[in-house]
Amino acid sequence: MLGGNNRNRTRKRRFGTGVVCAAVAVLALVSAPAAADGLPDLRPEQWGLVSIGAPEVWALTQGLSTTVALPGVTVPEDHPDLVDNVSVDTEFGANDGDFDEGTALAALVASHGHGRDAEGGVLGVAPEARLLVLPTDDALPDAVRRAVDEGVQIVLLPDVSVIAEPPAQNGATATDGNGANGADVDGLGAATEAATEAGVLVVGPAGGDDPNVLSVAGVDADGALIPGSPAPDAIELTAPGADLSASAPDGGEAQVTGARYAAAMVAGAAALLSSEYPQLDGDRLRQVLVDGSQEGPNGLPTLHVPTANGLAAGVAEENPLIDQDLLDRADEGPRVPVWAWFVSVGAVLVLGVLLAVVWVRRSTADPYGVREERQQEEETIAAERGAERAEEPARPGRRGGRRRKPRGR
Template sequence: MAGTAAAVFGFAPASAAADVVPDLRPEQWGLTAIEAYELWEETQGEGTTVALPGYAVVEDHPDLRDNLSVDNAFGGGGDEAVGTAAAALVAAHGHGMDADGGVLGVAPGAGLLALPTEDDLPGAVRHAATQGAPVILLPENDGGEDLSAATEEAVGDGILVVGPAGGETDPSVLAVAGTDEDGELIPDSPEAERIELTAPGADLETADPELGAAQVTGTQYAAAMVAGAAALLRTHYPQLGPDEIRDALVTGSHPGPGGLPALHALSADDHAAATAADVPLLDESLTDGADDGGGVPVWAWFASIGAVLVLGVLLLVVWVRRSSADPYGVKAERAAEDERIAAERAAEAGPESRRKQRGGRRRKPRRGA
């Protein structure tokens, strides 16, 4: 594990005889189990934000700094230990030189938007949907009709909603249960029919509010691992919608406890790649509409180009005329000066010279006159 992570984050030998820079992070078996490291050369979740409505997260933790923003518009509050641990499992980036200390999340390059609240989780979910976060991670909650409406709206807006299994059944939410290092469901897990996907959720090394590390167990932490994996896929295949990402995570999984699917990031990425091959980055319906006559007619394009050319010629003519004109009156002043000098010289030369200047000459007298 340390060797793979070292290669991804740029660790290198200090000299030919020296050992590799030591990895001071704790062993994170969850990342190894889902093979998240294998994807980091392709994507680390850059440009994708995971929203955490209902989670209180410590803003200045060194493993989350720069990845995290906190919006207290919904009253704040909540357990910072749970929120900070879950956020770090999603997108912690470690700290120290070459991130050799602290902990790493499944998607260390992803962004985090925490929306702590104790009494308006549906409002926080709706707000998260307006902030451009393609993945939402729910906390443990009792659900409710209003929350189900909010999650349904989020999915309709192209967002994948992930949450811990065990609350109210909500078809809009990818319900996740936790497993231990032996691949068994953690204690107090819900019935199998309420679980759509399993993920590491026991004895996970993560961040704590005291700016250090902690070890946690719970379904909400397994859901955080899945949200991180969703961020990796969303960055790698932005043309896929929430249904395709959800299917890739579930179908592209490994066999888990009792036949339940177990998260495997590398296999999920392979499944997503196969799906994305048939989904263009550009919406073909837009180009089809243009071909069917819904776009700009060809004659309009030629007319526009002609208008631009005519305008360019007119501007060129105006520029030439202005550049050849005498805006400051210099030529006029010189002409007036020349006339004045000529008049002075004519006055000094006398009448005879003036006749010569006019081209006249004296006629010779006739004979016998």
């Protein structure tokens, strides 16, 4: 199950109050007027959410029942913007050190904010999605595999540039400045391939050449690619990635820029679609995110959640959760051949005759000997009566007959 167990030294938190916080935060973001209690809305403006149209689909889905894995980063579990949405698996590394990048990535994906006070927190693209954080320094491939085994729907890689590096010789690891914490190059490529084969969508910043990863580049508020973006042929999708409002580890606000943060926006959008249409696997999610985009810089596709959601609805109809053919067969009922009906009727008749015979035999049987005992009693009584008659004395009869009168003389 998601979150692992004590053997894996995994810590889990229940998702409870996050739904309420998310609902309040959504209202705070999309409504310009002041709150009913007269307090001003001090939540920062998040141009990225508005640009991709995320609030437009929050009435349908906010990412519930979907999990995004963040391997290779550290995130504070008790962060007010993320509490109850985060589970941390420390099997491959301790959840300590620099929390800046991981906290910003997690917040852009699934932050639910923390109220309407002076800070207010920020909102992620999918405020009700779950996050599985897997910190690691040198076991990124293993962390990706663990995430897949735990049943996540999306994996967000912090940096895929390591995949573009040539494989190290003699089993060495890549440890240069572009490497993702010295992860094994060959192992990471194999891990992403296994993830896609398992139906998981893998998202990462553009710059690598792994075909299993949806490569995302960042754009600014004017729609232009951010500095340092790779060539257009290495970009599959663009998303807001400059001056984004994210959460800082201390509970405050941070402004972040980079392709990895644009990838986090895409991962959050994928969580929304996966929550609403769970029958869509990673390949189909990737298809609808790209095909359901709008034209961006240099003709590149740019993320637009409402359009992708409409396209996902059509794809989901073609891939229902329930096999309609099986359902129709169940409605039609079983097809029984004619000879089977005759055999069934004959069996019922034979059974009925057998039951009748058994009933007759049981009704005429004398299992307790009552009839035989009664017959013996009657025979005894008859014998006694016969003996009594034999013992009775014969009644004496009259001697002679009537005396005749003499005839007249």
